[in-house]
Amino acid sequence: MSDDVSSGLASARTGDEQRRRDLRVVVSGACILGLTSILYDLSGVSPATGAFFRCVYALIPLGILVWVQRRRQPGKTSTRPWIVKAVLAGVFLGVDLVLWHEAIHSIGAGLSTVLLNLQVLFVAVLGYIVLRQRITKELVTSLPLLLVGVALVAGMSTTLTGANPAVGVTFAVIAAGAYAVYIFLMGLATRAAGRTALPVLVSTIATGLTSGLIGIVTGTLDLAPALPAQGWLILLALVSQVVGWLLVASASQRLPAGSVAASLVLQSASALLFGAFLLSQIPSVVQIVGAALILAGVVVATRQPAAKTPTAVVGERMETRA
Structure with missing residues (x-):
């Protein structure tokens, strides 16, 4: 009996340690992604152009990482179980990137950023419907903190700006939904693939094609940005599309989708910090108060739900065996 209890406690501790490591990785990725809006603004290009080139410039480093992973883990998985998920995830991210920046032009950065972070709720609902991941009271409690914090950080106005604010709000909500689907599908894709770089590479190709197609249809794609703009876009690709999303994807294989989505709200707070420095x-x-609320919201959302102690779980297992 003591051996069963000891092994159960050890297993529980190992699981908790892995969860904490994964959360640290996701939080690091989210903070790095806070540079995205700053680098995009510095490039001065259109939304479709920015989304297209951040993907194009990310292909070489992602390709190198895929080659390295294949050498370390040859023939680990086939592409069939996850490739559709990764492609669809990339399509939805392309839609998100273009529509969100278009929403900023229509209703301002404040309200569009708040609406985009509805992705936390959308991801939780997807997780419940598809994977039966329960929506924890911790996540529900965190939502007011997260959304109010984002509103304060973004400097949300009480009035809508732009020529067509209704269209801007619609774009922002659709972008939030598309972003949620991307987060959710990438978690499924990396979990099925058993690795990170290859699903991110596939989704990046799909994102680039989607945003490029949108840019062609709308006439907003510039295939020859100025050299300074291309420098910022290369940096954007390396920081966001490669490092940031690789970190998030590597941990999303094991974490609940809601925890990943809530952690990504930290982008708003980290963008504030990067802007200052x-x-x-x-x-x-x-x-600053808004950033503190976001941090508090993420802590609440990612807190381990109240559960049975490892000893109780071991006891239940023993009763089941009996």
Whole structure:
């Protein structure tokens, strides 16, 4: 009996340690992704152009990582179980990237950013419907903290701006839904593939093709940006599409989709920090309060739900065997 209890406790501790490591990886990825909006703004290109080139410039480093992983784990998986998920994820990310930036032009960065972070709720609903991942009270409790925090950080106005605010709100909500589907499908794809770089590479190709097609249809794709813009886009590809999303994808194989989505809200707070250090954009007291609320929301959302103790779980297993 003592051996069963000891092994159960050891297993529980190992699981908790793995979960904490995964959360640290996702949080690191989310903070790195906070550079995305800054680098995109510095490039000065259209949404479709930015989305297209961040994917194109990411292909070479992602390809190298795929080659390295294949040498380390030859023939580990075939592509069939996950490739459709990765392709669809990339298509939805392409839609998200273009529509979100278009929403910013229509209703301002504040409201569009708040609406985009409805992805937390959408991902939780997807996880419940598809995988029967329960929506925890911790996640529900965190939503007001996350959304109010994002609103304060983004400096949301009480009035809608732009020529067609209704269209802007619609774009932002659709972008939030597309972003949620991307997060959810990438978790499924990396889990099925058993590796990270290859699904991210496949989804990046799909994202580039989708955003490029949207840019062609709308006439907003610039295939020859100025050299300074291309420099920022290369940096955007390396920071966001390669490092940031690889970190998020590597941990999303094991974490619940809702925890990943909530952690990604940290992008808003980290963008504030990067703006202060890199662009001398000193945040206001209200924005600092908003960042603190986001951090508190992420802590609440990713907290381990109240559960039975390992000893109780072991006891249940023993009763089941009996």
